[in-house]
Amino acid sequence: MVLMESASFQEGELLFSLPRSILLSLHTSDLAKCESLRPELEALEGWNPLILCMMYESQREKSKWKSYFDILPKKFSTPMFWNDDELRHLDGTGVIGKIGKEEAEKAYTDILLPIINAHPEVFSLTVHTVDLFHICGSLIMAYSFEGEPAASTSTSADQSDSDSDSDSDAAPPTVITMVPLADMLNHRTGHNNARLFYEPTQLEMRCIKNIARGEQVYNTYGDRPNADLLRMYGFVDEMNEYDVVEISGNVVVEVCCKDEEEKEQKVSLKRIEFLLEEDILDDYFVLDTAGNIPPELIVTAKILSMPPAEFASMQETQRLPKPKMTPEICTMLLEVLEYRLSLYRTSLEDDDALLAASDFVTINCRNAITVQLGEKRILHTALDRLRVWQPEPEPMTTKEKRSANKGGKDAKQGGERDEGRKKPRVK
Numbered sequence: 001m002v003l004m005e006s007a008s009f010q011e012g013e014l015l016f017s018l019p020r021s022i023l024l025s026l027h028t029s030d031l032a033k034c035e036s037l038r039p040e041l042e043a044l045e046g047w048n049p050l051i052l053c054m055m056y057e058s059q060r061e062k063s064k065w066k067s068y069f070d071i072l073p074k075k076f077s078t079p080m081f082w083n084d085d086e087l088r089h090l091d092g093t094g095v096i097g098k099i100g101k102e103e104a105e106k107a108y109t110d111i112l113l114p115i116i117n118a119h120p121e122v123f124s125l126t127v128h129t130v131d132l133f134h135i136c137g138s139l140i141m142a143y144s145f146e147g148e149p150a151a152s153t154s155t156s157a158d159q160s161d162s163d164s165d166s167d168s169d170a171a172p173p174t175v176i177t178m179v180p181l182a183d184m185l186n187h188r189t190g191h192n193n194a195r196l197f198y199e200p201t202q203l204e205m206r207c208i209k210n211i212a213r214g215e216q217v218y219n220t221y222g223d224r225p226n227a228d229l230l231r232m233y234g235f236v237d238e239m240n241e242y243d244v245v246e247i248s249g250n251v252v253v254e255v256c257c258k259d260e261e262e263k264e265q266k267v268s269l270k271r272i273e274f275l276l277e278e279d280i281l282d283d284y285f286v287l288d289t290a291g292n293i294p295p296e297l298i299v300t301a302k303i304l305s306m307p308p309a310e311f312a313s314m315q316e317t318q319r320l321p322k323p324k325m326t327p328e329i330c331t332m333l334l335e336v337l338e339y340r341l342s343l344y345r346t347s348l349e350d351d352d353a354l355l356a357a358s359d360f361v362t363i364n365c366r367n368a369i370t371v372q373l374g375e376k377r378i379l380h381t382a383l384d385r386l387r388v389w390q391p392e393p394e395p396m397t398t399k400e401k402r403s404a405n406k407g408g409k410d411a412k413q414g415g416e417r418d419e420g421r422k423k424p425r426v427k
């Protein structure tokens with residue numbers, strides 16, 4: 001939505017309001033009025049009740065939301081719908097392994113299909129199919145809002161948003177709802193300027209920043225990396241300051257324990273168990289765009305590589321090593337990051353070249369390459385930082401300080417303070 005005719009909008013100004021009667025949720029769908037089905041519908045959890053209501057309403061000629069469903073998309077660009085060729089472009093990224101198509105289909109088969117089967121008065125196996133289930137699930141993912149029905153403020157579903165000063169932390173249980181019209185606003189990372197407010201009789205889309213004439217109105221999904229934007233909503237931001245790269249715990253263990261003999265592998269298993277118990281080793285370690293190494297990753301590398309006696313004493317004292325970089329850990333982490341980089345099929349240069357040849361690349365592949373580029377840039381930043389990393393100089397001893405105060409000759413002779421200290425004192 002772009003403001004064209006109107007003058008600019010001021011922060012707090014109303015863009016549009018919507019009567020509550022147009023909201024589509026478990027509470028408003030006609031499916032909930034079907035007495036025979038109510039107990040099963042009420043027993044469903046998560047998104048399942050709304051998915052079932054949408055599967056029902058979207059296929060009814062008489063549905064109050066027919067014209068709404070007519071204009072909602074039926075095709076999506078999320079990886080859930082990609083072919084194998086397109087999916088290959090996601091190898092190595094944080095998207096692979098989280099698409100969740102099989103899990104979703106299992107929920108359809110195990111939970112919804114028995115209800116669909118049992119109620120031919122409202123459902124048909126040929127209409128309310130797994131494909132329709134995927135369409136409705138995707139619509140909820142990208143178009144729904146999550147709001148507390150009678151509260152004065154709300155945050156949108158996955159559109160709950162740290163761009164706006166969301167107070168969702170303290171919010172009571174929320175209801176997932178389809179909100180026609182409010183869902184036409186697009187996302188742009190870091191540019192949220194509108195938000196949906198729940199009032200007793202209507203919902204109001206208001207500016208949360210001044211918006212100039214010609215500017216786009218955004219209601220965003222929050223500060224998410226491109227891997228999440230692509231996986232959940234099917235698009236990416238060109239440059240995304242919230243990009244991350246995930247390094248799986250398995251990769252770290254694999255690299256740090258690679259030289260171990262079979263006998264020693266039992267030792268590293270003990271350490272892995274310890275790290276998991278202490279909540280240090282996670283499924284993933286996450287690096288941000290600055291390429292900062294998470295302290296937990298340093299501690300993990302230290303524990304995996306420490307001599308057995310040191311490990312035993314650490315377990316006894318329950319004192320974990322400090323997350324302070326050392327030359328040995330720096331070398332190990334360089335190896336971890338280089339190995340992580342090798343998990344992609346292409347290099348950063350290959351990706352740049354592929355994007356430049358844009359005529360040969362589909363939009364899905366472009367999006368996958370953009371995700372890869374964001375992650376690889378972080379890995380290269382972190383690698384560059386590790387390559388130039390130097391241990392901080394040790395603080396001067398009292399003797400050295402005294403000597404430095406006398407004229408600093410001794411300290412200067414050594415060049416680096418560290419070296420100077422090791423040299424015999426010149427008399």
Ligand SMILES: C[S@@+](CC[C@H](N)C(=O)[O-])C[C@H]1O[C@@H](n2cnc3c(N)ncnc32)[C@H](O)[C@@H]1O
Pocket residue numbers: 073142143183184185186187188233234235236
């Ligand atoms: C809530 S809808 C926004 C309305 C959408 N423009 C429409 O007319 O249907 C969210 C969907 O819009 C698209 N979208 C939103 N922001 C986008 C962006 N910055 N770039 C590309 N597509 C975007 C994506 O397909 C996303 O799943």
